[in-house]
Each structure stands twice: as structure tokens, then as C-alpha cells.
Amino acid sequence: MAENTDLSLQKQIIYSIYVRAHTEEGTFRAIVPDLDRIRALGADWIWFLPIHPIGVKGRKGSLGCPYANRDYRAVNPAYGSMEDFRALCAAIRERGMKVMIDVVYNHSSPDAMLLEEHPEFYWRGADGNTGNKIGDWADVIDLDYRCRGLWDYQIESLKMWAGVVDGFRCDVAPFVPLAFWRAARAAVSEVNPACVWLAESVHLSFGNYVRREGFPCERDTELFDAFDIEYQYDVWECFERFLRGEALLHEWTEQLNLQEAVYRENHNKLRYLENHDQPRIAARVKDAGARKNLTAMLYFLKGTTLLYAGQEFSCTHRPSLFEREVFPRTGEDVSAYLAHLAAVKKEALGETDRFAARADDARAIAVMERFGPERRAVGVFSLRGKSASVRVDCPDGEYGELVSGGRVLVKNGQISCVGEPIIFTLPR
Numbered sequence: 001m002a003e004n005t006d007l008s009l010q011k012q013i014i015y016s017i018y019v020r021a022h023t024e025e026g027t028f029r030a031i032v033p034d035l036d037r038i039r040a041l042g043a044d045w046i047w048f049l050p051i052h053p054i055g056v057k058g059r060k061g062s063l064g065c066p067y068a069n070r071d072y073r074a075v076n077p078a079y080g081s082m083e084d085f086r087a088l089c090a091a092i093r094e095r096g097m098k099v100m101i102d103v104v105y106n107h108s109s110p111d112a113m114l115l116e117e118h119p120e121f122y123w124r125g126a127d128g129n130t131g132n133k134i135g136d137w138a139d140v141i142d143l144d145y146r147c148r149g150l151w152d153y154q155i156e157s158l159k160m161w162a163g164v165v166d167g168f169r170c171d172v173a174p175f176v177p178l179a180f181w182r183a184a185r186a187a188v189s190e191v192n193p194a195c196v197w198l199a200e201s202v203h204l205s206f207g208n209y210v211r212r213e214g215f216p217c218e219r220d221t222e223l224f225d226a227f228d229i230e231y232q233y234d235v236w237e238c239f240e241r242f243l244r245g246e247a248l249l250h251e252w253t254e255q256l257n258l259q260e261a262v263y264r265e266n267h268n269k270l271r272y273l274e275n276h277d278q279p280r281i282a283a284r285v286k287d288a289g290a291r292k293n294l295t296a297m298l299y300f301l302k303g304t305t306l307l308y309a310g311q312e313f314s315c316t317h318r319p320s321l322f323e324r325e326v327f328p329r330t331g332e333d334v335s336a337y338l339a340h341l342a343a344v345k346k347e348a349l350g351e352t353d354r355f356a357a358r359a360d361d362a363r364a365i366a367v368m369e370r371f372g373p374e375r376r377a378v379g380v381f382s383l384r385g386k387s388a389s390v391r392v393d394c395p396d397g398e399y400g401e402l403v404s405g406g407r408v409l410v411k412n413g414q415i416s417c418v419g420e421p422i423i424f425t426l427p428r
Contacts, residue, residue, distance in 0.1 A: 042342020055109020061322025
């Protein structure tokens with residue numbers, strides 16, 4: 001972990017907003033009336049997908065992708081003015097939350113102001129033309145960090161924004177040199193020493209593919225030198241295979257145990273069931289009981305929790321990045337449940353707890369433990385909503401159950417799981 005990482009981030013919750021998709025107006029100002037509701041979910045942070053002007057050349061869809069950035073130092077006029085964004089930031093902080101913005105430093109739009117002003121900042125292929133190393137990303141062109149002038153420009157941009165916001169979510173962070181991120185963090189700390197850095201690391205298979213193609217891609221273990229939090233994409237593909245019925249549960253829980261073995265004790269992985277790049281969990285898992293268990297497990301896992309706007313309404317459709325689609329608020333409203341789990345996370349779970357997990361493959365039940373200096377927490381999650389008698393390594397007795405508010409009985413080292421999530425604590 002970065003030397004000055006705030007350990008309390010382990011117990012915090014990030015709520016992700018795509019401004020275009022959040023309200024009918026699609027503006028900064030229109031979000032303000034919704035902030036109290038978001039705060040009530042237990043959110044500590046609001047992370048905005050890119051808020052910058054979007055390129056026109058090569059754009060996808062009618063409105064373009066926010067990750068095709070045209071100007072690093074301005075806001076998208078469709079969302080409002082810089083003054084509007086500052087007012088939104090102030091309203092967020094008034095409610096006890098912090099602000100994180102997306103920074104997209106691997107690439108820009110093909111008509112970015114930076115290309116016109118500094119063509120030397122851009123990567124070029126064998127034909128001498130700008131382009132990108134990942135062919136599917138047809139609406140962007142890659143930057144070239146072999147040019148030290150680019151470092152200076154991007155770091156100055158970050159320092160500017162660090163006077164406005166509290167943290168950065170860094171898009172495809174492994175594609176940008178780790179040395180740059182280290183230098184950027186050091187420079188930004190002079191403006192905002194408490195700035196939080198979240199790395200979007202990449203899927204395990206994608207990172208390996210990029211390296212095989214001969215392009216640089218930093219590894220998750222290395223990124224922690226500069227970042228406070230990073231995505232859990234190193235284990236995500238195995239989790240997806242489990243959801244699809246293509247892998248046994250223990251294959252994923254063993255990868256969680258491997259994270260605990262490989263990373264530093266205070267490592268912080270961003271935990272999510274969905275995000276703007278992944279399908280909605282309500283679309284993947286139709287059974288409400290199974291989703292209830294998955295959601296409780298999400299909050300039990302070691303690391304910062306991510307909610308993608310609309311998850312609290314059990315949305316099944318993920319808004320397009322390229323069009324105007326406001327997420328509906330008509331599905332099953334699980335806001336109260338999320339708020340309760342947030343309270344459990346903040347009050348009952350520690351910051352640098354040791355973690356262990358095992359699985360009952362036959363019934364798809366995950367048994368997880370977190371070990372703190374004075375107490376430990378046990379979680380039992382029936383990920384297919386099945387009932388079973390489950391072995392737990394606890395003294396016999398009756399314990400307070402934190403999800404339902406009831407009691408759980410341990411007898412002969414077993415508890416009865418009736419398909420509902422179970423979390424309880426006991427002395428260390």
C-alpha cells in the first residue's frame with residue numbers, strides 16, 4: 001500500500017454516478033436534491049464517471065463515451081459549468097461525503113485539445129499515425145509517457161483538480177507507467193495530502209494478453225505502491241464463472257485467500273457486484289434470495305465497497321455509455337437493506353482484519369471469517385439461497401445475528417442456515 005494510505009477506507013462505501021444517466025436533466029445541479037438519499041445508503045464517497053468534454057471525432061453513439069476526453073482541464077458543458085460542479089462538490093461535503101472524479105490518462109479523444117497543442121505527447125504506430133494499442137477502443141488515441149513533457153502536463157492537471165475534489169479513480173491505471181503515478185501522487189500531496197487514489201486495474205486475462213502483445217501493463221502487486229485502493233479484477237473472472245455455473249465456489253474463495261497471502265496485510269481491494277463496465281447483478285442473478293446473500297457477502301468482504309447508481313433499485317439494465325439513458329427507480333428498492341449492511345460494515349468489521357474463506361460447493365455456501373485484534377466476525381452466505389447445516393469454527397452458544405437482528409445458535413460446531421445471510425461476531 002502507499003505509505004500514507006488511510007486505513008479507514010477499508011470500512012467506507014463509494015457510490016458511482018454517471019451524470020448523464022442519473023437524472024432527467026443530466027446536469028451537476030440536478031444531482032443535489034438526490035444527495036441526502038445517497039448519503040442515507042451509507043455512502044462516504046461519490047465517484048463521478050468522467051465529467052470532461054467529450055470528443056466528436058470518431059465518437060461512439062450519438063453522444064459519445066465519457067472516456068474519450070477532449071479537454072483534461074474543463075467540464076462537459078452539457079453537465080453545466082465549473083461553478084456548477086464546485087457547488088455540487090460543496091453540497092456533497094456538507095452531507096459528510098467526499099468527491100472522486102475519473103481521470104483517463106492512458107488515452108484521449110482523437111480531436112483532443114492536447115493533440116493540437118502537443119502532438120509529441122501521443123503514441124504512434126509503425127505507420128507514424130496516432131492510434132491505440134487496443135483495437136476495440138476505436139474512439140480514442142493513446143498517449144505516450146516516454147515524453148516527459150506529458151508527465152508535467154498531466155501532473156499539473158491533477159494538481160488543479162486536487163484543489164477541487166478529494167480523490168481520483170484512475171482509468172486503466174496499469175497502462176500508465178507506475179513511475180508516473182508515484183510522481184503524480186507525490187506532487188498532488190503538496191496540494192491535497194489526503195487525496196485518495198483508486199486504480200482501475202484490469203482483468204487477469206486482459207493484463208496477460210497485453211503483455212504478450214509486447215505492451216507494458218503494471219501488475220496489481222506493483223500498483224499498490226502508488227494507490228490506496230484497486231479493483232478486484234484479479235479474481236473477478238473466476239467469480240463470473242461461478243455465477244454462470246462454470247466454476248465451483250471454492251475456486252473463487254481460494255483466490256480470495258490467495259489475495260490475503262500475496263498482498264500486504266493492509267491491502268484494499270474495491271469490492272463490487274456490478275459497475276459501469278459490468279452487467280447488473282439483478283440481471284445476472286434473478287433470484288432475490290441469492291442476491292440478498294451476495295449483497296451481504298459484498299459488505300463482509302475485506303475492502304472498500306462500491307455501489308453503482310441504480311443497484312439500490314435492483315436495476316437490470318446498465319445505462320449505455322454512449323447514449324442518454326436515465327436509470328429507472330421502479331425495481332425492488334433495497335435501499336434500507338444496503339443502509340443496514342453499511343452500518344454492519346462500519347460498526348462490526350475492522351480495518352486491517354485478517355481474512356479467510358472456504359466453500360461448500362454442493363450447496364454454494366461461502367463461509368468467511370475476519371480476524372481482528374479483539375474480536376472476529378463470521379459470515380455464512382448461501383449464494384444459491386439454499387438451506388443447510390453449516391460447520392463453523394466457533395464455541396457452542398448463542399450469538400447476536402447482525403443481518404436480521406435475531407439470534408444464531410451454534411451447536412456441536414454447526415449452525416442452521418435457512419437460506420438467509422448470517423453475520424455474527426465473537427471475542428477473539
